[in-house]
Amino acid sequence: MANAKHSATLAILAALSMAATAHAGPAPGCCCPGDLTGDGLVNAADVALLTSMFGPCPPGLACPGDLNGDGVMNPLDTAILTTLFGTCCPGDLNGDFQVNAADVPAMQCAIGAGCPPLPCCPTDLNFDGVTDQRDVNIVQAAFGPCANACPCPADINGDGQVDALDLQLVLGAFGPCCVGDLNNDRLVDAADLVILLAALGPCPAGLPCPADLNGDGQVNGQDQNILIANFGPCCRGDINADGAVNGADIAALQAAIGTCAAGQPCPADLDGDGFVTTQDLAILMGLLDPCCQADLDGNQTADAVDLALLLAAFGPCCPDFDGDGIVGSSDLASLIGSWGSNNRRFDLDGNGVVGSGDLALLLGLWGPCACAC
Numbered sequence: 001m002a003n004a005k006h007s008a009t010l011a012i013l014a015a016l017s018m019a020a021t022a023h024a025g026p027a028p029g030c031c032c033p034g035d036l037t038g039d040g041l042v043n044a045a046d047v048a049l050l051t052s053m054f055g056p057c058p059p060g061l062a063c064p065g066d067l068n069g070d071g072v073m074n075p076l077d078t079a080i081l082t083t084l085f086g087t088c089c090p091g092d093l094n095g096d097f098q099v100n101a102a103d104v105p106a107m108q109c110a111i112g113a114g115c116p117p118l119p120c121c122p123t124d125l126n127f128d129g130v131t132d133q134r135d136v137n138i139v140q141a142a143f144g145p146c147a148n149a150c151p152c153p154a155d156i157n158g159d160g161q162v163d164a165l166d167l168q169l170v171l172g173a174f175g176p177c178c179v180g181d182l183n184n185d186r187l188v189d190a191a192d193l194v195i196l197l198a199a200l201g202p203c204p205a206g207l208p209c210p211a212d213l214n215g216d217g218q219v220n221g222q223d224q225n226i227l228i229a230n231f232g233p234c235c236r237g238d239i240n241a242d243g244a245v246n247g248a249d250i251a252a253l254q255a256a257i258g259t260c261a262a263g264q265p266c267p268a269d270l271d272g273d274g275f276v277t278t279q280d281l282a283i284l285m286g287l288l289d290p291c292c293q294a295d296l297d298g299n300q301t302a303d304a305v306d307l308a309l310l311l312a313a314f315g316p317c318c319p320d321f322d323g324d325g326i327v328g329s330s331d332l333a334s335l336i337g338s339w340g341s342n343n344r345r346f347d348l349d350g351n352g353v354v355g356s357g358d359l360a361l362l363l364g365l366w367g368p369c370a371c372a373c
Helices: 001-020 045-051 077-083 101-110 133-141 163-172 190-198 222-228 247-255 278-285 304-312 330-339 357-362
Strands: none
Touching: 045 077, 077 247, 101 304, 133 163, 190 222, 247 278, 330 357
């Protein structure tokens, strides 16, 4: 079985290596580490391909799945790959396969904002670990239609409006997002217990008292028991209980494939059917923390530097639709096949229709894709 897997890995890597040397242009995904399938996206298909190649990099062959350069393809590379999820065109904030003026409003909206982790509860709009009057105030202040360019976190039910329906959801969720998570790291553990023990005694009058988990005005042994009973991750999908939903959880789920042990916790069984299967993996992929797309330089904040990078990147993403590193006849055929449609993948000039303007742009980029990375 191991030999068969090794042979398959060699075949995959050989194919990727030949693609890299068959022409003067870069290898597929050159500007997009993690795009192992060469489809212009880093997504679940790349995770599946990387997983199938787990093991040492064969000598003499390109090893695009070894993202951390340690000579081995393993869950560490999977964790890196999932942080790269998205399109292979940095700056394409609206997903239309080009960087242009339509992306600028989204960038301007994000400037000054950090990239907070995905909240454990969507009603915690100020990320303080509790749904309370402060979140109600945020919803009420945002009443009205959502702006197109900006995120709309107060639209809890996702209908494009912030209204009484969203307010009802917030009011119905009042309380801690994760009972016992006193340091708001999305994990209830010994660090939270230390905070609770330091707060033992009556709650100060008129001040927040987050360690009073049962709301009786005292921080005592009852609160300690509640906290200990909640030890573990706050967020569905955080299988390894590290406070984040990321590539490490994919590896943990894959290691748990099979039947859940009777009477034992089974955090990887996300659909609750008693088995850890590919269906749970599909659910997990939808729970992964989103990257901060506007943070182009990776400093965890969208700022003027990112705006400058965005403006410098104006132009269509390389229209290499077949992922061979070259804009050629196959890509031309793909574009012609969508002629007259509103398919955003082939609408290179962003006018809403695949037509002559897109054809001109594709022909102008004919040949190997330029790689600025």
